[in-house]
Amino acid sequence: MPVRxxxxxxCQQTGARAGILHTPHGDIPTPVFMPVGTQAxxxxxxxxxxxxxxxxxxxxxxxxxxxxxxxxxxxxAGGLHAFMHWDGAILTDSGGFQVFSxxxxxxxxxxxxxxxxxxxxxxxxxxxxxAVAIQEALGSDIAMALDxxxxxxxxxxxxxxxxxxxxxWAERCLQAHRRPDQALFGIVQGGxxxxxxxxxxxxxxxxxxxxxxxxxxxxxxxxxxxYRMLDVxxxxxxxxxxxxxMGVGTLDYLIEGVKxxxxxxxCVLPTRIARNGTVLTASGYLTVRNAPYAGDFRPLxxxxxxxxxxxxxxxxxxxxxxxxxxxxxxxxxxxNLYVLVRFMRQIRESILAGxxxxxxNEFAARFGxxxxx
Amino acid sequence: MPVRxxxxxxCQQTGARAGILHTPHGDIPTPVFMPVGTQAxxxxxxxxxxxxxxxxxxxxxxxxxxxxxxxxxxxxAGGLHAFMHWDGAILTDSGGFQVFSxxxxxxxxxxxxxxxxxxxxxxxxxxxxxAVAIQEALGSDIAMALDxxxxxxxxxxxxxxxxxxxxxWAERCLQAHRRPDQALFGIVQGGxxxxxxxxxxxxxxxxxxxxxxxxxxxxxxxxxxxYRMLDVxxxxxxxxxxxxxMGVGTLDYLIEGVKxxxxxxxCVLPTRIARNGTVLTASGYLTVRNAPYAGDFRPLxxxxxxxxxxxxxxxxxxxxxxxxxxxxxxxxxxxNLYVLVRFMRQIRESILAGxxxxxxNEFAARFGxxxxx
Numbered sequence: 001m002p003v004r005x006x007x008x009x010x011c012q013q014t015g016a017r018a019g020i021l022h023t024p025h026g027d028i029p030t031p032v033f034m035p036v037g038t039q040a041x042x043x044x045x046x047x048x049x050x051x052x053x054x055x056x057x058x059x060x061x062x063x064x065x066x067x068x069x070x071x072x073x074x075x076x077a078g079g080l081h082a083f084m085h086w087d088g089a090i091l092t093d094s095g096g097f098q099v100f101s102x103x104x105x106x107x108x109x110x111x112x113x114x115x116x117x118x119x120x121x122x123x124x125x126x127x128x129x130x131a132v133a134i135q136e137a138l139g140s141d142i143a144m145a146l147d148x149x150x151x152x153x154x155x156x157x158x159x160x161x162x163x164x165x166x167x168x169w170a171e172r173c174l175q176a177h178r179r180p181d182q183a184l185f186g187i188v189q190g191g192x193x194x195x196x197x198x199x200x201x202x203x204x205x206x207x208x209x210x211x212x213x214x215x216x217x218x219x220x221x222x223x224x225x226x227y228r229m230l231d232v233x234x235x236x237x238x239x240x241x242x243x244x245x246m247g248v249g250t251l252d253y254l255i256e257g258v259k260x261x262x263x264x265x266x267c268v269l270p271t272r273i274a275r276n277g278t279v280l281t282a283s284g285y286l287t288v289r290n291a292p293y294a295g296d297f298r299p300l301x302x303x304x305x306x307x308x309x310x311x312x313x314x315x316x317x318x319x320x321x322x323x324x325x326x327x328x329x330x331x332x333x334x335x336n337l338y339v340l341v342r343f344m345r346q347i348r349e350s351i352l353a354g355x356x357x358x359x360x361n362e363f364a365a366r367f368g369x370x371x372x373x
Numbered sequence: 374m375p376v377r378x379x380x381x382x383x384c385q386q387t388g389a390r391a392g393i394l395h396t397p398h399g400d401i402p403t404p405v406f407m408p409v410g411t412q413a414x415x416x417x418x419x420x421x422x423x424x425x426x427x428x429x430x431x432x433x434x435x436x437x438x439x440x441x442x443x444x445x446x447x448x449x450a451g452g453l454h455a456f457m458h459w460d461g462a463i464l465t466d467s468g469g470f471q472v473f474s475x476x477x478x479x480x481x482x483x484x485x486x487x488x489x490x491x492x493x494x495x496x497x498x499x500x501x502x503x504a505v506a507i508q509e510a511l512g513s514d515i516a517m518a519l520d521x522x523x524x525x526x527x528x529x530x531x532x533x534x535x536x537x538x539x540x541x542w543a544e545r546c547l548q549a550h551r552r553p554d555q556a557l558f559g560i561v562q563g564g565x566x567x568x569x570x571x572x573x574x575x576x577x578x579x580x581x582x583x584x585x586x587x588x589x590x591x592x593x594x595x596x597x598x599x600y601r602m603l604d605v606x607x608x609x610x611x612x613x614x615x616x617x618x619m620g621v622g623t624l625d626y627l628i629e630g631v632k633x634x635x636x637x638x639x640c641v642l643p644t645r646i647a648r649n650g651t652v653l654t655a656s657g658y659l660t661v662r663n664a665p666y667a668g669d670f671r672p673l674x675x676x677x678x679x680x681x682x683x684x685x686x687x688x689x690x691x692x693x694x695x696x697x698x699x700x701x702x703x704x705x706x707x708x709n710l711y712v713l714v715r716f717m718r719q720i721r722e723s724i725l726a727g728x729x730x731x732x733x734n735e736f737a738a739r740f741g742x743x744x745x746x
Contacts, residue, residue: 039696040689046700069667069692077670077688085684294442297450311420311458315450316413319442323412326699327419 003142003183003210005030005242005263011356015234015261018351021057021242023089023141024181025081028056029348030242030263033249033340034091036271039064040074040084043271044326044333047086053306053334054341057089057141059266062134063098067117067124071137079139091266092140094131094173094187097149097215097246108148110165128172136179144213145173147187152219159191167203174207185211185244192225194232201236212237213244214262218253227256234261251280251343255363258347259356270340274332277321280339284367288314288332289321300331306338307331376515376556376583378403378615378636384729388607388634391724394430394615396462396514397554398454401429402721403615403636406622406713407464409644412437413447413457416644417699417706420459426679426707427714430462430514432639435507436471440490440497444510452512464639465513467504467546467560470522470588470619481521483538501545509552517586518546520560525592532564540576547580558584558617565598567605574609585610586617587635591626600629607634624653624716628736631720632729643713647705650694653712657740661687661705662694673704679711680704 006020021028035042035050038061042050050058060080065071077083080090099106099115106115112127128146135143147166150159170186177184186209190197204212214233217226230245237243242263248254249267257265270280277289281301286293288300299309300317308317308331320328350359379393394401408415408423411434415423423431433453438444450456453463472479472488479488485500501519508516520539523532543559550557559582563570577585587606590599603618610616615637618630622640630638643653650662654674659666661673672682673690681690681704693701723732 039692039698041693041698041700044699046703064696068696069688073668073688073692076668077686083686083689085689295446295449313450313456315442315446316456316458319412319446320414323437323441325412325414326417326702327414329699330419 001183001210002181003242005211005240007239009352011351012354013357014259014360016258016347016351016356017261017263018348019242019263021089021263023057025087025089025141026056028089029345031254031258031344031347032057032264033254033344034059034264034266035337036061036266036268037084037086038268039068040080042337043275044330045337047084047088049307049334050086050337051088053338054345055088055337057091058086059091059093060138060140061098062092062095062131062138065138066095066134067119071134075137075139081139089142090140091142091244091264092135092138092144093246094144094146095126095134096131096146099126100149110168112146128169129176132173132176132184136177136182139179140182142211143177143182143184145170145184145186145209147189147215149216149219150189150191152192152216152221154191156191156193156196159189159193159196163189163191163196163200163203167200167207170204170207170209174209183210185209185213185242187213187215187246188233188237189216190229190233191216192221192229194228197229197233198236201233205236205238209241211242211244213246215246217245218247223253223256226253227260230257230260230262237261249340251363252367254340254343255347255360259360270336271333274336275329277318277328277332279332280336288318290318293318300335301339304335304338306335308335308338374556374583375554376615378584378613380612382725384724385727386730387632387733389631389720389724389729390634390636391721392615392636394462394636396430398460398462398514399429401462402718404627404631404717404720405430405637406627406717407432407637407639408710409434409639409641410457410459411641412441413453415710416648417703418710420457420461422680422707423459423710424461426711427718428461428710430464431459432464432466433511433513434471435465435468435504435511438511439468439507440492444507448510448512454512462515463511463513464515464617464637465508465511465517466619467517467519468499468507469504469519472499473522483541485519501542502549505546505549505557509550509555512552513555515584516550516555516557518543518557518559518582520562520588522589522592523562523564525565525589525594527564529564529566529569532562532566532569536562536564536569536573536576540573540580543577543580543582547582556583558582558586558615560586560588560619561606561610562589563602563606564589565594565602567601570602570606571609574606578609578611582614584615584617586619588619590618591620596626596629599626600633603630603633603635610634622713624736625740627713627716628720628733631724632733643709644706647709648702650691650701650705652705653709661691663691666691673708674712677708677711679708681708681711
């Protein structure tokens with residue numbers, strides 16, 4: 001088994017749990033946030049910087065790498081780890097989410113999805129088998145089964161058909177998957193219907209994947225709906241396998257996800273807002289590119305020990321961003337990733353110490369749920 | 374004296390010399406190439422990376438910093454070193470070159486230059502006294518006197534008037550300069566007229582600056598003309614003071630400058646071409662963004678020990694650049710600066726070892742003069 005999950009401790013009052021995700025590229029303490037390296041690079045960062053700030057696993061996008069530079073080239077390079085000089089763990093998505101996001105540019109059939117490249121309009125076909133083959137060429141530690149991330153809102157009939165197809169695709173992925181040093185995770189769908197979420201979870205658990213993702217959430221639904229879907233889904237997933245909530249990475253979503261038993265998260269938001277000049281702090285968002293920070297010689301976040309906060313002021317970073325200087329984007333990205341890694345570490349330590357509920361209450365009191373969305 | 378030059382060794386057959394430039398922020402082995410950090414950052418690089426690749430002194434641009442974020446803000450921040458978190462030496466130009474490059478947007482009088490900002494069109498006035506005051510606020514180790522970098526080509530009458538005004542401005546700069554921990558260098562002008570270069574040099578040497586730059590070269594004239602101007606100018610400059618050739622940074626110009634007794638150089642070209650996907654190698658330019666490198670798993674330059682070459686392939690860096698990923702620009706920039714620092718170190722060692730002529734001949738045989746322009 002290339003990837004295993006060891007449960008270390010469960011919270012007595014909530015679903016939160018601390019564990020270790022064992023991968024061919026290192027043991028990852030969970031819960032964990034995975035920075036997104038869409039095009040075989042976490043935007044603006046070097047691999048050494050990711051290591052230094054404490055990231056042990058990153059996510060990369062199959063759709064993008066398939067189109068450019070092509071998975072065969074990456075295979076020739078010795079796989080994605082060698083290609084991008086990253087020795088930590090890598091999870092690749094299936095390409096499905098991006099393809100389904102293309103809207104009118106794609107067409108679904110039982111066989112798979114036909115889509116047009118956002119780069120040059122060329123036509124491509126993605127099937128469960130092909131999604132697996134591409135990810136085997138990439139050589140990620142964790143590959144994802146091809147699923148349909150259904151639109152939101154969508155009617156019950158559509159979601160029912162879609163989740164059943166997703167299960168059939170999941171089976172085909174399992175059949176196709178060969179690589180012994182790579183784990184293949186299944187993805188639970190079911191839209192915003194509690195019973196369909198349960199149905200999808202049961203079907204996928206029956207296929208005995210080494211880990212499970214929950215997909216199709218954080219797609220525009222109210223937070224309460226997402227939390228309810230987690231509440232009904234997570235308890236059906238095996239205790240001894242990792243659970244991954246896809247596309248989620250704001251502080252409140254992270255802690256709410258952990259509270260419901262999620263181990264893994266990813267999201268482009270923290271790095272994307274960084275490049276727009278907004279940083280995360282323990283007291284909320286701070287848009288350092290705004291005028292009030294022009295003469296502010298404090299660090300991005302007071303008390304933060306990250307490279308950016310130890311060495312640079314808001315005034316300097318604002319100047320860099322206003323002047324379109326790349327170092328500005330490096331520093332805000334570094335800080336935001338550091339904050340998420342730090343937050344997950346803090347959560348994990350509280351679970352291990354038996355004090356997660358206190359941490360959760362303190363967080364909720366500080367922000368309420370609305371603040372950080 | 375805040376900045377001194379120690380001559381260590383002169384070449385017996387050429388004008389080349391090795392020395393040390395002592396500054397309040399460290400001793401700089403010369404000859405030296407200074408990376409350009411126009412807006413208080415060497416584009417894409419962190420200060421730690423500059424240190425790691427061996428840069429001890431960088432250049433920053435007064436014109437840009439005066440307009441944004443403003444020299445008063447930088448003074449408040451504790452000066453440019455503190456503002457940008459750079460503990461090495463800094464040389465600032467006077468702002469003159471940029472202002473004179475604005476063309477129709479500026480007007481020269483005896484008093485100074487009126488110009489319009491390239492950012493917002495606002496009107497500003499730069500005088501010798503103001504150029505000094507701004508640089509004192511920035512707190513660079515070496516400030517430059519305000520000069521007129523005359524257009525090329527220009528008639529003799531214009532150049533004569535211009536160089537004499539430059540001398541009067543240089544005197545006013547000396548009069549205005551107060552900061553005891555900052556050196557003020559004079560700038561020799563004189564266009565492409567040998568006798569006017571000599572006249573300018575004599576006038577400035579009479580003012581007894583702690584160091585001298587040669588300006589107004591590499592502005593479009595043939596290389597041979599530039600070399601001739603150096604041949605007539607450098608011998609008139611004091612042996613015990615540093616000599617700086619402004620705006621020059623291709624490999625052939627560097628070695629030809631050193632051969633004629635130059636100690637310091639700066640140029641945006643190596644970092645600018647890096648951001649366009651072109652790198653320097655011992656055998657010439659390589660445009661890694663081009664298609665032939667798509668599947669090339671060699672480093673940018675075989676045998677190079679820089680961070681980029683030790684860890685990444687041409688194929689990966691090409692992918693990053695094609696995909697507009699910032700890490701690509703970081704890696705090409707890192708490599709190009711490393712190559713220049715390595716080249717200057719190699720030149721310096723050959724001077725100290727008495728073998729500069731052999732190095733020069735080997736270089737000339739490898740490239741001819743035309744190749745690297």
